[in-house]
Amino acid sequence: MKVELRNLQIDDYKQLKNSMMNAYPELENSYWEEHHINKLLSLFPEGQLVVLADDVVVGSALSIIVPEKMAYRIHNYKDITGNFSFSTHTADGDILYGIDVFIHPKYRGLRLGRRLYDARKELCEQLNLKSIVFAGRIPMYSKYADELTPREYIEKVKKKEIYDPVLTFQLSNDFHEERILKNYLEGDTNSQEYAVLLEWSNIYYDDSPKLINLTKSVIRLGLIQWQMRSLNNLEALFEQAEFFIDAVSGYGSDFALFPEFFAAPLMADYNHLSEAVAIKELAKFTEAIRDKFQEFAIAYNINIITGSMPYQNGDHIYNAGFLCRRDGSNEMYQKIHITPNEVFHWGITGGDTIQTFDTDCGKIGIVICYDVEFPEQIRLMADQGMNILFVPFLTDTQNGYTRVKHCAQARAIENECFVAIAGCVGNLPKVNNMDIQYAQAAVFTPSDFAFPSNGIKAEATPNTEMTLIVDVDLNLLKELHEHGSVRTMKDRRFDLYELKKRK
Template identity: 40%
Template sequence: MSKAKAKVKAKVKVRRATRKDIPALIKLNIAAYPVLADDNIVWGEAHLASHLRIFPQGQFVAEVRGKIVGAAATLVVDLGPDELRNHTWSGITDSGYFNNHDLDADTLYGADIYVHPEARGYGVGAALYEARRKLCRKLNKRRILAGGRLWNYKDHAADMSPQEYAEKVAAGELKDLVLSFQIREGFELRRVMPNYLHDPNSHNHASLIEWSNPDYNPEKSGARKVRVACVQYQMRELTSFAEFERQVGYFVDVAADSDADFVLFPELFTVQLLSMTKTKSPQEGIRQLAKYARRVVTLLRKLAIKHGVTIIGGSHPAKVGKEMRNICTVCMPDGSIAEQHKLHITPNERKWWGISGGHALPVIETPAAKIGVLICYDSEFPEAARHLADQGAEIIFVPFCTNDRQGYLRVRICSAARAVENQVYVALAGNVGNLPDVENMDVQYGQAAIFTPSDFMFSRDGIAAEADSNEETVLICDLDLDDLHEARAMGTVTPRIDRREDLFQLHASVAAPLPPAVDPIGPLGTQRDWSVEINPEGG
């Protein structure tokens, strides 16, 4: 057995593809389909970048011990009234660019699954098909369709038609490398399509195969669902920044393994970095902590790209001009970032840390939903959440940091109220544990939770999920955005519609947000004080 085949005996890990994977995917596609590569019918960089831009959650890679050995490309299509009609690969995929992707349609279409030749037979393809089935269920799509190559038809072309060959394979009378596998994976042969793709093995034919989603709910066709992971983060002493990187990376990896769209960290979860240094006062401590701002942003951005998730990075102090701000960085899978500065500063923050409030409150467009961020105390001001809801926010993330139950309950109760008032989801994540040697951050109290409007289409008590208090964990929950919009339009109560704007109006004076940045060292560098030299080990 070759060395390469010995490797694939290890566990197959499927994750979302990212832009960083594109060079490896191009090489893999050529290795998987050398005959098609000769005719230049393989994925190029522009194709793969388009897939990730248009439908990132539908693009998967399979890894064995960190090496990509398989991949799947998927889109959602509307096939019209003649659903099982003949079509071509180029037509159904918009020449491979997926510009015809329609998330509201009911059919998940498998544009391609490709596995390295030396990894075939070890469960890579099965793992990718299972990822597609999970996605189909999550998105509440009616089925998966795909056009499959008739890999071994060339050996039987003299004796039978493509239709006869495919039927014999489906009946188990003949074996085909591709179609036999697809039948074992629960797909049914619907027809054979001519002129699907230039492929000598198949004589340009393809099987049209279908997997029906047993959990499909036609009343919620095209449902928009997102998965949120709230990290209930344990404060602990550190000896190096690398240790902090491993800890943060672990939680993002856990969330990504659960197919989360969003990962929320707590406010000031980076304060544990101060356990590596001795400071004389809280003011000196916050200045020391601000020196890590650039490295924290770079870490979160790298993890978002690697795992294909949107990370709401809690918050971290940073210099903006002459002011110290408490800033949440939102890092998206394509490498772009957005910021939310804490607006309302507590007396404690002003007294001990000299924090100043920000002036902008943007809605942030992410691949999965429109979101807003209210950092801890900001959640206690109804007008802030109302402004975000009026700008289209569907989920409001509240990273918090509280040191006692009373403080936590203020954030919790107000966040639940914001969900009801504005008919949005509100997700909370806080720190737990203690840092005995860090002034003003010695004790933490936290309980992650996700709140919903209180109506029949949501969970009982208006709580989608909540963690046990003061225990390190990750709270993971699915949220149905269609339920949210249904409640806004025709819920038991409709507070967004029934507002008395003749009596009360919200006049927001928040500043225009800074544009998202792709390079945290570029645009962000113009507004932050990066002049302090950063010690590789912190401090």
């Protein structure tokens, strides 16, 4: 599935209408007329958002800007929208008022609504508005109206004693209630025409507005130090992987990084075979793992680097992984430099593509374990504009880990980039050639005054299953490149030497 979040266009109207009718089956005339959408787009085009799945509009968030006094006083839906004329909208207002948000029922559960809310928050910050305000329906209230007042109902929802699909979701997105509104939306019998006025405050609001940099510079990395354990089947692997993806996504991570060959426990069923045959059996799971991780990337709104796994193409077995983007796209990367052990036991073939990847957080590079010990490959990627290098690895001894660690640190310094590494830990009985593991996930930086003096942004506890959540600021790399104490990328002697790909 391909997911896209963008501004609404009038050509989207038919799909918008269809999704809205499906989202509100209990409400009569539950969709905006085309002339309403035209008016919104003419008044405030940047405030109208849609989310698409495979190029079909499946959800939307519509907004206007109103004065603060209007947003917080007692009102109903007709009042706040100017009897659906949107005459209440003013560019001089203080509040981003949400007049609608919905997701087609078929696409609920993928956290697409959360994307719309996050985009609204970004818009509020970019426009330097005080807050987001809207009146949320409470569609489950009719079932409790005989025994609970609206206030009592809201308290039970807050305590998670009652699940309300609208209010529960809004509270989980950092909104808090301001007041209860009576007779808010005519015909909303499920809510008994009550609504809850909700607010999200913009902590970055500035009374003296300045130009806001719309480009995201601080990127959050979620590194997964994976414990090797016996797994009964593929579903058990997915369950464990989803646990970690959910955890790092819950902290707002932009990337989740898995280690090299983290799916190796699935080879236990083939341990009676030779290593070369067992690795081919493991390769049969690769496409299913890629597809499931792509689903996770969409559902948890996070870019996932799947570590690595065997990938069979014809007669060759490659050590490969996938960048699963949260927009629904994915790309493969392959290990280029193959260790003697991989060749001897598994017959792994090296890839032949040196590349970087575009993401919504800038350009990144991905290399697998042994690759990081070859500076030429990483330098070529840095020349393509890479800011963050991800290194999934698998090392059995502390000696092997030391090579990966110190080479990764060197790559960060010489290429003026951040380097994130993550590996497997623990023991794996009954899988030949995968007995013991040693790892310590870490994020390394260049070495200058804006960075840690030892070039280590953060490290996990060695040989213990855990996650590592780290923020990196890309603006620091720009400053380093232009004004650093030393400038390794700019001070190269191209008059004496050059480095280039053969193809």
